[in-house]
Amino acid sequence: xxxxxxxxxxxxxxxxxxxxxxxxxxxxxxxxxxxxxxxxxxxxxxxxxxxxxxxxxxxxxxxxxxxxxxxxxxxxxxxxxxxxxxxxxxxxxxxxxxxxxxxxxxxxxxxxxxxxxxxxxxxxxxxxxxxxxxxxxxxxxxxxxxxxxxxxxxxxxxxxxxxxxxxxxxxxxxxxxxxxxxxxxxxxxxxxxxxxxxxxxxxxxxxxxxxxxxxxxxxxxxxxxxxxxxxxxxxxxxxxxxxxxxxxxxxxxxxxxxxxxxxxxxxxxxxxxxxxxxxxxxxxxxxxxxxxxxxxx
Amino acid sequence: xxxxxxxxxxxxxxxxxxxxxxxxxxxxxxxxxxxxxxxxxxxxxxxxxxxxxxxxxxxxxxxxxxxxxxxxxxxxxxxxxxxxxxxxxxxxxxxxxxxxxxxxxxxxxxxxxxxxxxxxxxxxxxxxxxxxxxxxxxxxxxxxxxxxxxxxxxxxxxxxxxxxxxxxxxxxxxxxxxxxxxxxxxxxxxxxxxxxxxxxxxxxxxxxxxxxxxxxxxxxxxxxxxxxxxxxxxxxxxxxxxxxxxxxxxxxxxxxxxxxxxxx
Numbered sequence: 001x002x003x004x005x006x007x008x009x010x011x012x013x014x015x016x017x018x019x020x021x022x023x024x025x026x027x028x029x030x031x032x033x034x035x036x037x038x039x040x041x042x043x044x045x046x047x048x049x050x051x052x053x054x055x056x057x058x059x060x061x062x063x064x065x066x067x068x069x070x071x072x073x074x075x076x077x078x079x080x081x082x083x084x085x086x087x088x089x090x091x092x093x094x095x096x097x098x099x100x101x102x103x104x105x106x107x108x109x110x111x112x113x114x115x116x117x118x119x120x121x122x123x124x125x126x127x128x129x130x131x132x133x134x135x136x137x138x139x140x141x142x143x144x145x146x147x148x149x150x151x152x153x154x155x156x157x158x159x160x161x162x163x164x165x166x167x168x169x170x171x172x173x174x175x176x177x178x179x180x181x182x183x184x185x186x187x188x189x190x191x192x193x194x195x196x197x198x199x200x201x202x203x204x205x206x207x208x209x210x211x212x213x214x215x216x217x218x219x220x221x222x223x224x225x226x227x228x229x230x231x232x233x234x235x236x237x238x239x240x241x242x243x244x245x246x247x248x249x250x251x252x253x254x255x256x257x258x259x260x261x262x263x264x265x266x267x268x269x270x271x272x273x274x275x276x277x278x279x280x281x282x283x284x285x286x287x288x289x290x291x292x293x294x295x296x297x
Numbered sequence: 298x299x300x301x302x303x304x305x306x307x308x309x310x311x312x313x314x315x316x317x318x319x320x321x322x323x324x325x326x327x328x329x330x331x332x333x334x335x336x337x338x339x340x341x342x343x344x345x346x347x348x349x350x351x352x353x354x355x356x357x358x359x360x361x362x363x364x365x366x367x368x369x370x371x372x373x374x375x376x377x378x379x380x381x382x383x384x385x386x387x388x389x390x391x392x393x394x395x396x397x398x399x400x401x402x403x404x405x406x407x408x409x410x411x412x413x414x415x416x417x418x419x420x421x422x423x424x425x426x427x428x429x430x431x432x433x434x435x436x437x438x439x440x441x442x443x444x445x446x447x448x449x450x451x452x453x454x455x456x457x458x459x460x461x462x463x464x465x466x467x468x469x470x471x472x473x474x475x476x477x478x479x480x481x482x483x484x485x486x487x488x489x490x491x492x493x494x495x496x497x498x499x500x501x502x503x504x505x506x507x508x509x510x511x512x513x514x515x516x517x518x519x520x521x522x523x524x525x526x527x528x529x530x531x532x533x534x535x536x537x538x539x540x541x542x543x544x545x546x547x548x549x550x551x552x553x554x555x556x557x558x559x560x561x
Contacts, residue, residue: 174376
């Protein structure tokens with residue numbers, strides 16, 4: 001693998017670690033399968049790119065993009081909590097609605113960021129070269145992990161974890177489980193929108209199709225993280241999401257580079273699906289093997 | 298003081314499945330009173346508990362805590378006043394969370410939660426002391442996941458969780474029914490000790506006549522959604538399971554089927 005391909009994989013890995021963290025909050029903490037992310041990632045990209053082109057500085061553009069993502073999460077939570085729509089369906093409705101909204105935000109299917117000031121162009125004077133974007137994305141991912149670890153061990157964060165783990169018990173402890181769903185989905189989708197905003201600034205633009213399959217990539221990060229770092233403490237589970245995302249990107253890059261396999265870039269989604277399915281199967285297989293082993297003895 | 302007046306609860310109203318679970322229940326619990334509620338399946342005892350906890354809103358009637366009408370408050374809104382231990386040891390805690398995290402959740406029950414760390418050093422010391430009193434060695438396992446504990450250990454921790462904060466009423470929902478006899482005995486001893494130490498107003502639901510008569514100071518028998526017996530004081534002293542059955546037959550003029558209640 002060339003250095004550029006390697007750095008590219010690492011940098012994309014750190015960006016999608018944010019998606020992994022968002023998916024961790026919805027799927028693992030809240031036990032809410034949230035597919036909104038397929039819409040909130042391009043929303044973050046579209047909003048930040050459009051704002052930067054409109055003359056906003058990249059930081060406020062990114063912050064506003066995160067708020068937009070949080071809004072998308074709130075819509076899904078509202079559909080589920082107030083209108084009693086099944087969680088999965090509620091998130092699919094928001095996701096599909098966001099497709100149109102993202103086109104409206106950009107006014108066209110893509111929004112290039114050529115020659116604009118971005119968070120990346122701001123660090124160019126530091127002379128880090130190709131390491132610059134890796135440094136920025138690593139820093140953002142580390143900050144997200146640290147803040148989330150603090151949040152999830154706070155009183156409110158604990159209440160959110162109880163909401164997903166045992167809602168009846170949570171209510172008996174005075175936790176307003178409905179409110180926790182709103183907060184959690186807003187937080188998750190804000191993180192995913194942040195990933196979108198970073199991705200747009202590093203890739204040089206937003207594109208309407210960049211959201212396809214984001215949920216699977218996020219899940220891949222979470223599941224591979226659990227496989228590589230099977231720890232229970234919150235901090236390590238979060239670090240696992242980042243590790244999982246890096247492992248996933250490196251595995252994909254390696255698979256695409258290995259000419260013997262004959263894989264091409266268009267095989268990426270298939271590869272991802274197979275990888276996630278295999279990772280999900282792993283605990284089951286491990287159990288079966290353990291049982292078979294015990295049976296033999 | 299906890300007061301229920303004229304409580305009616307109907308499930309599946311207007312459908313052929315309609316059941317009238319509570320048919321006008323009036324009940325007053327004085328402060329510090331330990332009341333046991335006995336009844337067979339379908340007598341309405343679980344519904345009564347759910348009405349008190351706020352899980353089931355009554356169709357009519359009022360629930361008041363110390364004179365405040367809480368009838369319209371859902372469970373989360375009553376949590377500051379009500380602590381509950383469930384029958385299923387898995388129901389009262391989060392198995393994915395650690396013991397200290399479960400305790401921390403309960404330590405903020407009904408209070409405003411903020412972004413401060415949930416498990417502080419002060420709290421950990423308090424939890425350790427409370428768990429040490431159980432003599433189960435759990436004080437050294439604060440960071441173990443709740444799911445690693447046995448049913449009896451979980452019910453013991455659930456009782457500690459319920460009594461970490463001052464409460465208006467403790468609701469015990471057949472909390473020893475899922476345990477083996479020895480463990481059940483341990484959990485009941487712990488219950489009696491905590492209730493006495495903290496002078497807790499307690500309502501314990503059970504379908505064991507023996508448990509209902511051996512614990513607390515007053516026993517109420519529910520039958521088909523009504524309180525048919527309410528014995529306390531000298532009348533209850535020395536009352537055996539047989540006597541209780543006779544009392545029931547006299548009041549209702551019908552025989553209670555043996556298999557609907559656990560007699561021993």
